[in-house]
Amino acid sequence: MVVITRKDLKPGAQLAQSLHAISQYSLEHENKFKQWNNNYIISLSIENEQKLGNLLLNLEKKGVQVSSFYEPDLNNELTSICFLENDITRRLTSSLPLSFKEFKTNNKYE
DSSP states (O other): OEEEEETTSOHHHHHHHHHHHHHHHHHHOHHHHHHHTTOOOEEEEESOHHHHHHHHHHHHHTTOOEEEEEEGGGTTEEEEEEEOOOHHHHHHHTTSOBTTTTOOOOOTTO
């Protein structure tokens, strides 16, 4: 499973929006979600809403089953998308950084 969230949002909002997108995917693609079976999650980030929207359109054009989340508290802006990984999605997302890559902490589990 891949979830992509805008990095122009605060870290807490990024996490919440990612969870919303995964939940939306579970509702819209129940059989695929069950096949995924909580296997792995790749969390990526993208610059802003426009770039996320462009990626969403490209994924849809390629026939990828993707779910998106629009946050009501942010004027229904697109905040996060979610889909299962495959060769097509890898090519379209390979240049995106991991979420919170630039976020610094003193956590021993980094």
